[in-house]
Amino acid sequence: MEIIWQGIKQAIILIFTGNREVYEILFLTLKVSGSAVFFSMLLGIPVGVLVGLNKFPLKKFIIAVINTGMGLPPVAAGLIVILFIWRSGMLGFLKLMYTPPAMVIAQVLIASPIIAGITLAAVQQIDPKLKQQVLSLGANRFQVYWILIREARLPALAAVMAGFGGIISEVGAVIMVGGNIKGETRVLTTAIVQMVRMGNFDMAIALVVILLAITFGVNFLLTLIQQKEGIGWIRRF
Amino acid sequence: MSKFRFLKIFLFFMLSVIIITTSVFAFSCKKKVKNTEIILATTTSTYDSGLLDELIPVFEEETTYKVKPIAVGTGEAIAMGERGEADVILVHSREEEDRFVEEGYGTERRDVMHNDFVIIGPEDDHSDISGLTAVEAYITISANEASFVSRGDDSGTNKKEIEIWEETGTTPQGDWYIESGQGMGETLRIADEKQAYTMTDRGTYLAQQNNLSLVVLVEGDEILFNPYRVIPVNPEKHKDININYEGAQAFVEFITGEKGQAIIKEFGVAEYGQPLFYPDVIK
Incomplete structure (x- = not known):
């Protein structure tokens, strides 16, 4: 128990004394996972909406692919990416290996x-009648999507939370x-691994505390926002 | 609403996202295209001890190069060199190093430093291996089926361990022989938790000593000598890849030069009362 309290104390000290290494790690973590979740939103939300609201051949197959992807083990994702960005890989000339963009x-x-x-x-949970109704009011295809996305914005927010929690x-x-x-x-998680390897448990616990604080704060x-429908800015969204 | 209109929109959308993201990344990386980056594939023992954190900043300050140390086992570091994924390797497995250079993957091997392996175990030393030679100790451990944690990860330490097992003429197997498949730091902790015997390089052991109850039981045996060498990767083997050979040579010169050797000599003395590594070029 002693070591845990020490770690928490250490975390507080590190944060408030402005330890440079810790802040660097912290900012890099937020930068990498933040931009990753941003690009994932750009990619994931439209794909989810388009696949969910349309009928087309192979729809079930694509949904199965997405669902499999939801459980994609991080190491598998890592391996897929390095096969491409290795120096000898297809995208090797971009020199992405061991850079933050590669992590993103x-x-x-x-x-x-x-x-x-x-x-x-x-x-898919949205009442299909809504789509009919909007269409009958003369909305074009994109207006329909827009209205349905608005309707699904809270679950979409949950999706973003899940995505962010998954990658950070x-x-x-x-x-x-x-x-x-x-x-x-070096981001928070890999720094924790490194600190444990080096037998630096105080620092490892401190970083775990910081990591938990961030994920808790964001969530x-x-x-x-999700529970308080009434917040002004999201209503305007 | 045609079915295929959707597919078209979908494909167009996916394509544009992919193009935008790759171009953003490509652009953001343009600045660094000048070949100042050196990828150093090395062992967990040099990295986890903290030695590289001392060496690299000094080297980077003296030159314009930027070193990216990747800590893996010796086996993987050599494999990275063979594939041209690293510019220079710093490893400890003589046989593998010789093969690497003889097959033309590396241009030269230079002695950098050494320390030694030690066999450690629980304080009560229930199998009574204290003071034996390494081979005798292994024979005793296997005869008693005393718990022994092996790295099992094709690292330099693991190769050395296998070499000693080969000397004993027995093949370690059974519940008592645990393969951790992890770095030296984790393996030490596993051995500590299980109060098992294991073999470690002295540097990692000293760096972790405060967290461990295991003690050194076998040391000083000739077979336990642990030399590290640095090898620049041969750019001729990977003509299609841009190997940073000049950078690799600069790093070799630095680490075997006066300044690098002095850092190695001093490293750990203040904290552990003895050096973790002994330089080979200066005495």
Whole structure:
């Protein structure tokens, strides 16, 4: 127990004394997982909506693919990405190996199926009569999508939360494609692995506390928005 | 509403997202295209001990290069060199290094530093291996079926362990022989939790000593010598890949040069009362 309290104390000290290494790791984590979740939204929400609201050949097959993707193990995502971005790989000339963009790509691969899958399930829950109604009022195709996305915005928010939670806490993919390089590609999860390896448990616990605080903070904020329909800015969305 | 209109929109959308993201990344990476990056594939023992964190900043300050150390086992580091995924490797497995250079993957091998392996175990040393030679100790452990944790990860330490088992003429197997498949740090902790015997490089053991109850039981045997060497990857083997050979050579010169060797010599002395690695070029 002692060591846990020490870790928590250490976490507080590290945060308030502005330990440079910790802040670097923290910002990189937010930058990587934040942009990954942003790109995953761009990719996942439209795919979820389009697949959910349309009938087309192979629809069931595509849904099955998305659902499989939702359970894609991070190490599998990492391996897929490194096969492409290796120096000898197809995209080797881009020199992405062991860089933050590579980590973003791997995380997008993990998060976008999660976001697409949950969005898909959400729009399928919407009463089909709504679509008929909007169409009969003379809306064009994109207006229909827009209205239905608005209708499904809360589940979509849950999708984003799930996606973010999935990638900020994963270690397998980022350690593979990022290499866990100090000051460059070391994020919270890989730093924790490294600290444990080096026997630096105080620091490891401190970083775990910080990681938990971030995921809690982000999820708390999003939950507030989700539960309080009445917040002005989201209503205007 | 035709079915295929949807598919068209869908494909168009996917394509545009892919094009936009790749071009954004390609663009953001353009700045770094000048070949100043050196990928150093090395072992967990040099990395987890913290030695590279001391060496690399000094090297980067002296030159314009940027080093990316990737900590893997010796086996994987050599494989990375063979595929051209690394520019220079710092490893500890003589036989593999010789093969690597003889097959033309590396251009030269240079001695950098050494330390030694030690066999550690629970304080009560229930199998009584203290003071034996490494081979005798392994024979005793296997005869008693005392728990022994192996790295089992094709690392330099693992290769050395297998070499010793081969000397004993027995093949370790059974419930007592645990393969962790992880780095030295994790393996030490597993051995500690299970109060098992294991073999480790002295550097990692010293760095972790505060967290461990295991003690050194066998040391000083010739077979336990643990030399590290640095090898630049041969750019001729990978003409289609841009190997940073100049950078690799600069790193080799640095780590075997006066400054690098002095850092190695001093490393760990203040904290552990003895160096974790002994430089080979200076005494």
